[in-house]
Amino acid sequence: MKLSFWELKNWFTNVDYTIVGSGIVGIHCALRLKEKFPKSKILILEKGELPQGASTKNAGFACFGSLSEIIEDLKTHSEEEVLQLIQKRWNGLQLLRKRIGDQTLDFKPYGGYELFLENDESGYNECLQKLPLINEMLEPFFKTAVFCKEIDRFNFKNTKDYLLFNPFEGQIDTGNMMQSLLKMAYAEDILIINHQFVTAFEDKNDKVVVALEDFSFYTNKLFFATNGFAESITQGQVKPGRAQVLITKPIINLDIKGTFHLDRGYYYFRN
Numbered sequence: 001m002k003l004s005f006w007e008l009k010n011w012f013t014n015v016d017y018t019i020v021g022s023g024i025v026g027i028h029c030a031l032r033l034k035e036k037f038p039k040s041k042i043l044i045l046e047k048g049e050l051p052q053g054a055s056t057k058n059a060g061f062a063c064f065g066s067l068s069e070i071i072e073d074l075k076t077h078s079e080e081e082v083l084q085l086i087q088k089r090w091n092g093l094q095l096l097r098k099r100i101g102d103q104t105l106d107f108k109p110y111g112g113y114e115l116f117l118e119n120d121e122s123g124y125n126e127c128l129q130k131l132p133l134i135n136e137m138l139e140p141f142f143k144t145a146v147f148c149k150e151i152d153r154f155n156f157k158n159t160k161d162y163l164l165f166n167p168f169e170g171q172i173d174t175g176n177m178m179q180s181l182l183k184m185a186y187a188e189d190i191l192i193i194n195h196q197f198v199t200a201f202e203d204k205n206d207k208v209v210v211a212l213e214d215f216s217f218y219t220n221k222l223f224f225a226t227n228g229f230a231e232s233i234t235q236g237q238v239k240p241g242r243a244q245v246l247i248t249k250p251i252i253n254l255d256i257k258g259t260f261h262l263d264r265g266y267y268y269f270r271n
Contacts, residue, residue, distance in 0.1 A: 011191060011199065015043050018210055019221035020198050020233065023055030026225035027181040027190075031099075034188045043219070044185070044198040045212075055082065056178050060115075062096075064089035066114045067127050067147050077253035087141060100180045105172045109157055113150075116160040124160050131164070132156060132215045142168065167266030174178075198233055 003012070017033050019026045022044045030042050036106040050056060064086050066071070072084045097107060127150065135145040150165045156258060185192060201222055208222040245253040 007149050007219075011043065011193065012217040014041055014219065016040040017042045017221050017223065017225075018208075019044045019223045019225055020142045021051075021225035022182070022185075022192050022194075023225060024177065024181065026051075026223075027178075027185050027220055028099075028226055029223055030185055031092040031181075031188065034190060042190045044190060044192045044211075045198060046192060046194045047197050049194055051178055056174050060174050061112065061169065062093050063166070064093065066112070066166070067131060067134060067164050067209055068114060068123060071126060073131055083137060083141065087136065087194070090141075092158075097159040099184075100177060104176055104180050105169055106176055109167075109170040111167045113154075114164040114166075115152075115156060118158045118160060122159075127164060128162075 006042065011115070017030070017040060018024055019029050019038060026044055026046075030044055033040060033042055070082060070086070073085065073242070097105060114127075114129070131147050131149065135147055138146045146168060148165050149162045151158065152161055152163050154163075173207075182192070197213050198210060199213060202209040204218075207218045208220060209216050210219055226233060
């Protein structure tokens with residue numbers, strides 16, 4: 001696009017911090033930078049009309065990891081590392097609730113359930129076997145057992161008879177969440193420009209050149225908050241973890257409340 005002198009001056013000149021991605025991480029990053037450096041000029045670039053990633057497309061669950069996810073993390077990380085990661089996720093959820101408020105988030109602490117397919121013998125048995133060990137690991141932080149086995153009272157088909165319940169999970173309205181965060185960013189004079197595709201960047205030591213589709217600009221610091229899209233932008237320097245959301249038609253009664261996990265994906269139902 002052809003920009004005027006005034007457009008370049010106001011949006012793309014003397015930029016202190018540029019953030020790629022206007023989702024939950026990107027806007028929190030911008031707000032935190034504004035708190036620490038209130039006079040800074042902060043620019044957020046978003047490729048979509050709305051935040052394009054999981055922030056407004058996930059199923060509205062507030063969780064820090066199902067039992068099977070924690071077990072999987074322990075295969076590549078130490079127990080201390082996994083515990084620290086869970087603590088950070090939990091503290092992040094509390095920060096989100098404090099910043100936005102439970103009423104605006106429509107936060108409901110209904111708990112969450114992990115389901116296992118009927119033929120998933122190995123995953124199911126591994127979770128049941130390691131459930132006491134994981135609870136023991138998490139108890140000093142949560143002050144009680146986190147996971148427990150419950151009979152499937154929802155009549156799921158082709159799944160194991162027992163579900164794994166976590167009372168610390170809940171549901172949120174991600175549309176409300178993102179609208180509130182966007183309003184906070186605008187109120188702090190944080191610039192957000194949509195339909196901007198970052199094609200490349202180059203570190204010049206004291207500056208970073210950010211290339212968009214048809215022009216480039218300088219910024220003092222560059223942050224990537226693009227989750228699953230980060231690998232392509234950074235040429236593999238950032239490798240996102242597995243992230244999957246399954247959105248399905250309701251297969252149970254709509255008066256059932258909770259967050260349902262199926263084989264590390266997520267089924268979500270709300271009334």
